[in-house]
Amino acid sequence: MRLLFVEDDADIADAVRGNxxxxxxxxxxxxxxxxxxxxxxxxxxxxxxxxxxxxxxxxLALVHRLRRRRDPVxxxxxxxxxxxxxxxxxxxxxxxxYLVKPFAHAELVARIRALLRRPAQHLGDRITVGRLAYxxxxxxxxxxxxxxxxxxxxxxxxxxxxxxxxxxxxxxxLEDALWGFAEEIESNTLESHVSRLRRRLAQADAGVEIRxxxxxxxxxxxxxx
Amino acid sequence: xxxxxxxxxxxLIWQFSAVTLLAAALTTLAYALLKEIELEYELEDLAxxxxxxxxxxxxxxxxxxDLELQLDEELQGxxxxxxxxxxRVYEAATRRLLLSYDHExxxxxxxxxxxxxxxxxxxxxxxxxxxxxxxxxxxxxxxxPTGAWxxxxxxxxxxxxxxxxxxxxxxxxxxxxxVLAVVGVASTILAILTVKxxxxxxxxxxxxxxxxxxxxxxxxxxxxxxxxxxxxxxxxNHLLNRLQDALAQQRRFTAVAAHELRTPLAALRxxxxxxxxxxxxxxxxxxxxxxxxxLVDQLLAVSRLEGGLVLLDEDLDLCELVQxxxxxxxxxxxxxxxxxxxxxxxxPVVVHGNxxxxxxxxxxxLDNAFRHTPRGTPVEVQVSEAGAVRVLDRGPxxxxxxxxxxxxxxxxxxRQHSHGAGLGLAIVRDVARLHGGRVEAQDRPGGGAIFTMExxxxxx
Numbered sequence: 085m086r087l088l089f090v091e092d093d094a095d096i097a098d099a100v101r102g103n104x105x106x107x108x109x110x111x112x113x114x115x116x117x118x119x120x121x122x123x124x125x126x127x128x129x130x131x132x133x134x135x136x137x138x139x140x141x142x143x144l145a146l147v148h149r150l151r152r153r154r155d156p157v158x159x160x161x162x163x164x165x166x167x168x169x170x171x172x173x174x175x176x177x178x179x180x181x182y183l184v185k186p187f188a189h190a191e192l193v194a195r196i197r198a199l200l201r202r203p204a205q206h207l208g209d210r211i212t213v214g215r216l217a218y219x220x221x222x223x224x225x226x227x228x229x230x231x232x233x234x235x236x237x238x239x240x241x242x243x244x245x246x247x248x249x250x251x252x253x254x255x256x257x258l259e260d261a262l263w264g265f266a267e268e269i270e271s272n273t274l275e276s277h278v279s280r281l282r283r284r285l286a287q288a289d290a291g292v293e294i295r296x297x298x299x300x301x302x303x304x305x306x307x308x309x
Numbered sequence: 310x311x312x313x314x315x316x317x318x319x320x321l322i323w324q325f326s327a328v329t330l331l332a333a334a335l336t337t338l339a340y341a342l343l344k345e346i347e348l349e350y351e352l353e354d355l356a357x358x359x360x361x362x363x364x365x366x367x368x369x370x371x372x373x374x375d376l377e378l379q380l381d382e383e384l385q386g387x388x389x390x391x392x393x394x395x396x397r398v399y400e401a402a403t404r405r406l407l408l409s410y411d412h413e414x415x416x417x418x419x420x421x422x423x424x425x426x427x428x429x430x431x432x433x434x435x436x437x438x439x440x441x442x443x444x445x446x447x448x449x450x451x452x453x454p455t456g457a458w459x460x461x462x463x464x465x466x467x468x469x470x471x472x473x474x475x476x477x478x479x480x481x482x483x484x485x486x487x488v489l490a491v492v493g494v495a496s497t498i499l500a501i502l503t504v505k506x507x508x509x510x511x512x513x514x515x516x517x518x519x520x521x522x523x524x525x526x527x528x529x530x531x532x533x534x535x536x537x538x539x540x541x542x543x544x545x546n547h548l549l550n551r552l553q554d555a556l557a558q559q560r561r562f563t564a565v566a567a568h569e570l571r572t573p574l575a576a577l578r579x580x581x582x583x584x585x586x587x588x589x590x591x592x593x594x595x596x597x598x599x600x601x602x603x604l605v606d607q608l609l610a611v612s613r614l615e616g617g618l619v620l621l622d623e624d625l626d627l628c629e630l631v632q633x634x635x636x637x638x639x640x641x642x643x644x645x646x647x648x649x650x651x652x653x654x655x656x657p658v659v660v661h662g663n664x665x666x667x668x669x670x671x672x673x674x675l676d677n678a679f680r681h682t683p684r685g686t687p688v689e690v691q692v693s694e695a696g697a698v699r700v701l702d703r704g705p706x707x708x709x710x711x712x713x714x715x716x717x718x719x720x721x722x723x724r725q726h727s728h729g730a731g732l733g734l735a736i737v738r739d740v741a742r743l744h745g746g747r748v749e750a751q752d753r754p755g756g757g758a759i760f761t762m763e764x765x766x767x768x769x
Contacts, residue, residue: 093572099579106583137568164571165564166606166665185575186602189582252639254632295643299651299690300635305643 085200086110086127090120090143091135091162096185100133103189109196117141124150129157131199136163136174144177151178158199162187213249214291214306220247227290237262238281245294245304254301278302317508321500329493336485351391352447356461358384359398363407363453376400376457378407394463401450401458510534514542526553559616563609570605574598607732610669611718614739619666621744624767626657627692630664634671635690641679648687654694661767662744670740671698673733674760678702682757696746696764703757712750737762 091097114120136143225232244261366377396410642649682704716738719731746764
C-alpha cells in the first residue's frame with residue numbers, strides 16, 4: 085500500500101508518516117502542490133492524503149487535475165476547515181472523504197481502509213470487543229478463542245452491532261439487518277432479540293454489553309471500556 | 310425618535326385639493342370685485358351718454374332756453390337692464406330736474422353725496438332729517454354739448470348676497486367650475502401616476518434587496534431608476550460592496566486561524582498516537598489535546614457567529630439533527646455510564662437555519678449536561694413539535710445562578726466538573742438568537758436542570 089501524503093507542515097507530515105508506516109503503509113511526502121503533481125505523474129499511488137492549504141495553491145487544484153486525467157485514485161482530504169460548505173465543495177470537486185484536524189490515528193487508518201475498499205481481514209484485522217472476536221471474512225464469532233454459536237437472526241444483529249462497536253447503531257439499521265431474512269417483524273421483535281442476545285453474551289461471559297439509547301438505538305461495547 | 314410615516318400619494322391628493330379650492334375661492338373673489346367694477350363702468354358710460362344727449366329745447370321764455378334730455382331706445386334699454394336703478398339728472402346750475410327714472414317709484418329729491426368710499430359705494434342722505442344710507446351708486450357733474458353742466462345721480466341699491474349667489478351659480482358653475490375641476494382632477498391623476506412610476510423601480514429593488522443573503526455577492530440593479538433615487542441605490546451598492554469585503558476578510562481570517570490553530574494540534578496528536586499505548590501519561594496528553602481542540606472549535610464558532618458568516622440557508626429536521634448529535638456523543642455517555650435517552654415527536658420538526666451552527670448548539674447543550682452532572686446520572690433530550698430542544702439532567706441544578714448569567718461567555722458554574730472554555734452556552738444563546746429563537750435555563754422538579762433552546766418553525 086503506497087500512499088502520497090501532501091502536507092506543507094513538516095512537523096505534522098513527519099509525525100503522521102511515522103504512524104502510518106507503523107500501521108503498514110508506505111508513505112511518500114509532498115510539501116507543496118508542484119511536488120504533489122510531479123509525484124502523482126511519476127508514480128501510481130493507492131491513495132492520496134491531501135491538505136488543502138498549500139503554500140503554492142489550494143489542494144483542491146490537485147483533485148481537479150487528477151479527476152480530469154480520469155485518475156480514480158481515492159483522495160482523503162485532511163484539513164483544518166470544518167464548515168459543511170467546505171466539506172461539500174471538497175467532495176463535489178471529487179475528493180472521496182474528509183477528515184478535520186486534529187484527528188486520532190485510529191480514525192485516519194479506519195478512513196483509509198474504508199477508501200481502499202479492502203475487506204478488513206486482508207489487512208490482517210479481526211474485530212475484538214472485550215473477549216468477543218469477530219472475523220468479517222467468515223462471519224463467525226468467538227469468545228476467548230472458543231467458537232460462539234448463535235441463531236442466524238441474533239448473529240445478524242450482533243454483526244451489525246460489532247461492526248460499529250463503541251458507536252450507536254440506529255434502530256432502523258438493526259431492523260434492516262433482521263428484515264434481511266424476509267420474515268415479518270412484530271413490534272417488539274427487535275427488543276426481544278436484543279434481550280436474548282444479551283443473555284447469551286452474559287452466559288458466554290463475552291465481556292461486552294449492549295447499551296440501550298432510548299429513542300436512538302443500541303451500542304455494543306466492552307464492559308468497563 | 311419620532312416615527313413620521315406618510316404616503317406621498319395621499320399627501321399629493323390633499324395638497325392638490327387644497328390648491329384647487331383656494332384657486333376657486335380667489336377667482337370667485339376676483340370675479341365679484343370685477344363685477345362691481347363692470348357695473349361702475351357701465352354707470353359711468355350711461356352718465357356720459359346721457360350728458361351727450363342733453364339739448365337746448367325750444368325757447369319759450371325771453372331768458373335762456375331750457376335744457377332737455379331725450380333718451381333713445383338703446384339707452385332706455387341699458388338703463389332698464391341695470392336692476393333696481395334710480396336715476397336723476399339735474400341741470401347743475403339751477404338744480405332743475407331734467408330726468409327722473411325710478412325702477413320702483415318713490416325716491417325723493419334732494420339726494421346728496423357725502424362720501425365716496427369704497428369706490429362705487431356712496432353714502433347718501435335722503436332728505437335733511439333722514440340718516441345716511443350706504444348704497445352702490447354714482448354722482449357726478451358732467452359737461453353737455455350745450456355748454457351747461459348736468460349733475461347725474463344714480464343709485465342701484467346695496468349689493469346683495471343673492472347677486473353673488475346668482476353669479477356663482479352661473480359664472481362659476483357653468484364656466485370656471487368645469488375648467489377648475491378638469492385641471493384639478495387631471496393634475497392629481499398625473500401627479501399620482503408620476504409618483505407611482507417614479508417609485509416602481511424602488512419596489513423592484515426592495516424585492517431584490519430582500520433576496521440578498523448575508524455574505525452573498527450582490528448589488529441592486531439601478532436600471533430604470535429615476536435620477537432622484539439613483540444616489541440612494543448607488544450608496545446602498547457601495548455599502549453592500551464594503552459589507553462583502555468585510556465578510557470575505559472575516560472568512561479568510563477564520564480559515565487561516567483554523568489552519569494555524571489546528572495544524573499544530575494535529576501534529577501533536579500524531580506524536581501522541583506514536584507513543585506506546587501502555588504509557589501512563591498518554592491519557593492525560595490525549596485529554597489535553599482534546600480540550601485544546603474543543604477550545605479551538607468553540608473560538609472558531611464564535612468567530613463565525615460574530616463575523617456574520619453563519620448563513621441560514623437550509624430547512625432542517627430538528628429530530629434528525631438531535632439524533633445525529635446524540636449518536637456522536639453516545640460513546641461519551643457510555644464511558645461515563647450514563648443513560649442517554651431521546652424523546653422525539655413522530656413527525657419531523659422543521660426549522661430554517663444553519664446545520665453546523667444548530668448541531669453545535671445541540672452538542673453544546675448535551676456537553677454542558679455531561680460536564681456539570683456526576684457520572685452515571687441520566688441525561689434526556691426532548692424535541693417538542695413547537696421547535697424546542699430541551700436537555701434535562703439530574704445534576705445539581707442551577708444552584709442559585711440566574712439563568713441569564715449562565716449563558717454569558719466565560720460564566721462557568723459548578724467549577725468542580727468544568728473543563729469547558731466557558732463559551733459553550735454562550736454559543737447556544739447566540740445560535741438561538743441568530744435563528745430568531747431564545748434560550749432558557751431552569752431547575753428541574755425533583756432535582757437537576759433543564760436547558761432549553763426554542764427555535765421558530767420554518768414557514769411551510
